Amino acid sequence: MADQLLSRAALLRYWRTELAGIRQGAVAKAVGVVSPTTIHNWETGRTDGPNLRQLAALDEWFGAGGALRGVYLALRTPDALLPAEDWWCNFQGEPGPCWAWLRVSGARPSTAHVEAGPLRVDCEIPVESGLFLQAYAFASNPAVHARIDGGGWVDFGHGILPSTIGAPVVDAVDVAVVGPRGELDQALVAASKTWLPHWKYQGDSQWFFTMRTDLGRRVEVAKKTLLAAAKAVVSTKxxxxxxxxxxxxVPRHWGGERYRALRQARGLSLLDTAELASEADMSLPPVTKDHVHRLERGAMPRVPQLVERLDAVLGADGRTCxxxxxxxxxxxxxxxxxxxxxxxxxxxxxxxxxxxxxxxxxxxxxxxxxxxxxxxxxxxxxxxxxxxxxxxxxxxxxxxxxxxxxxxxxxxxxxxxEGWGLISREVGFPALAFYFSVMERAMRAPRRT
Missing domain, CATH: 2.60.120 (Jelly Rolls)
Known part of the structure; x- marks a missing residue:
């Protein structure tokens, strides 16, 4: 495994020296710490790394577009979450570059199947550092679903990953396919047959590139076909x-020790975690460091929706409660x-x-x-x-x-x-039109350098 993916300290050092090329003194001033020694200690592991505010400042100062923050928080997921075959993500925010980091749990490579609506990528995951799958746009619905044969871990993040990150980076648009496969979403595939005419390109080894070009030439025509596609999207019982x-x-939550392990794997302090949990819903009583500490020590939650809020801010996707x-x-x-x-x-x-x-x-x-x-x-x-x-x-x-x-x-x-249908063509058309615009953006985006 590459050094920069072995520890958070090495990741910070790699991003500053090899990607940003900025001296420690300039970084210290940018993130608001007293001395370059603090940056040195972060990059050597002598002290805990940056808090969330400082991490966000580093990401912005380095021009990482969220990628540094995402990889930093994901680095030690295997230390706290059990391996699993299925992982999901509903990306949030304005459509933009995003990625999935796939890692296997065993000592042998494995195969992953990643689906986003009617698109699917099948890829082999190497051991140790795994593989990053890079995309250039996303929609919050449907969720991205990743399945790893034999189990493993999948983390999701925003931004464009550097090619030297320390694991293979595969552009999803180069290897994605459209069409029938096992356990498909019937509704979205039915629509895709109208506005992504994959049948037209059978026998063409470069069919996906050809289709992408055609969509670029005929965007307005393709958009008009969405109205017809909506008729095909019906609920399957x-x-x-x-x-x-x-x-x-069933048990309401994991148990305190595993929350502590996940918090530490994310590199979050008690204060960071409490502040994030409080910000999740300002109408609820705030979460304090003591609330989180007591839960981690086995005490019953003393504030409403504590475990639910912790699950959300720790990126557990419902696995803890x-x-x-x-x-x-x-x-x-x-x-x-x-x-x-x-x-x-x-x-x-x-x-x-x-x-x-x-x-x-x-x-x-x-x-x-x-x-x-x-x-x-x-x-x-x-x-x-x-x-x-x-x-x-x-x-x-x-x-x-x-x-x-x-x-x-x-x-x-x-x-x-799977198998949800539109309530009506009129209310569903905007949803399909937006999803099409996201796919168009992903196909037309400038490539990673």
Missing amino acids: SDVSSAAASLED TAEVAEIQGAGRFTEITFPVYWVGPVWVQFLRAGHAHDHSATLLWSPWHKRLDVRDGVVVTTRRSEPAMPPLRVELQPGWRVRAGVGVHPRAVDVT
Whole structure:
């Protein structure tokens, strides 16, 4: 493994000396520390590294575009999170360059399958430093889904990675494919057949480059076809009525020691973590260093939504908690579920028989999308909340049913993320048009140097 990916200290030294070419004194002044000795100590590991404000200042001063901050926080993920096959990310903010860092858990290379809507990349991950997959634009929905055969770790970040980062960097647009594959999102692929005509390029070894050029020439024509594509995007029903169900409660959170390990793996102090958690929802009581410290020592949370907020700010994507939400309101056949405003990631809904029920169907509605289900008593389904601005989740229930709901990874949940359809062509067209504009931007973006 390259030195700069062995430790946070080496990463800081590499970025300053080999990429930015700036002396320690100038860096000290830029980030507001007293002496260049502080920078020296960060880069040799003699003291803890920069706090979040200082890290952001370093990233900006070096012109890293978020890449330094992202790699710095991701460097020690394997020290705190268990390896897994599936990883997701709903990128937030204005569409721009982004990346995924894929690492294997074993001593042999493995294969990764990364999907973003109708696009898919299959790549081999080397051992040790892994592989970076670089893209040039993103949408918050659908989520990027990475699957590693045999398990591993995937971190996601913003910016454009330097080619000398210390692991292979692959441009996703060079190797992405469109079209049928296992476990595909039927709705998005149906739309892609209209506005990404992959059938036209069969037999052309350079088909993706040809398609990208054609889209550049015929952007207005392609955009007009979105209206027709919306007709193809319909909800596919998921039958979860035979899935395993249980009415037993699940643990609300990991346990304190693992929160401490994840915080330290991210390079965050107690104060950094408390401030980030407080900023997640200013309407809630603030989180203090003591709250975080006590939780890490095994005490019960003493402030509302502490574990949920910690999961969010530590970038765990729901892996540390299975917390029930209280804001569930019913109005006739519709039940409205309000999730925490800051939450982006997995959410779950449990269907419970509340009386005599003849009809076992239900519909999840998250404008402009909906998903139809066949359910049974006690079954839990999971999907993802893609951004903080999303409205409450509405559930259309038949008589005799009620729901519980929460955030985080529920161990018994059936994933129903795929196969959502547009509620109507009129409300769905802007969503498809925006997604097309993101893909167009990714294809046309200047290449990494």
